[in-house]
Amino acid sequence: MPELPEVECVAERLRAAAPWARIVRAGQFRPSTMQDGRMAVGRRIDGVERRGKNLLLRLSGGWFARVHLRMTGDLLVLADARLRPETVRAWFELEDGRAVALDDPRALGRISLHKEQEEAELFRSLGPEPFSPEFTPEALEASARATERAAKIWLMDQRTVAGLGNIYAAEALFEAGIDPRRPARRLSRARLGRLHGAVREVLSLAIESVRAGYARPGGFAEGEFYPVAVYGREGEPCRRCGGTVKRIRQGGRSTYYCPKCQK
DNA sequence: AGTCACCTGATT
């Protein structure tokens, strides 16, 4: 499910469920899913934040839970901790009987508990938030000049900008008219400026779209709010030029693009 | 930069 827009909306959904009762138990089916879960017991959730594709549950006493949803994860608030869907892999039971649950069919999602002091180290490899003042065209250009990698691979790297994944990296490159195979360092300043704007634009629209409930497993359906330009549209006509959307493989993953619009 | 591992389910 989740890139930045989906994770952002999960955070919003959780915030709406505050105030929180104390955590009375941490449970999981596989020991690999949650690390140090017992450190959450007895604490209260004070707030929910997002950092890139990570969720942070701020806990009382200077701790936080870091949740990464990976490919198919979702964080649910259950009205009754005893009634958990089959795909719930780890959960926190609250004193009022509710639960915060990691629902994840593929079981790749992870939760770990940390002290506040560990936060900087934990997110050391995350680049700027796309909507923060630190994410500037100049910063993006500096990053581009320092790599040998193809634009798409570079843009999906969480150190370049936090939160872009396979869908929105492809969409942003389309929006900026950039060939995903092109080495990032060879992009012109003007092109990088356009990419900077495209990243924000694509993500803003996606957040609104997910918020409005238009996201579905497998992407956004035809005619729905988010106007998917290339992702998942191999062989279909480009919405801009009418040419054919192509699919190639980069870093073991599919990249979709329009060869006519993206140079 | 590519490949595998981690997991499961859907689709070809």
Next chain:
DNA sequence: AATCAGGTGACT
């Protein structure tokens, strides 16, 4: 049976 999937970290 093989391939695909919105992620990431550890290999080569």
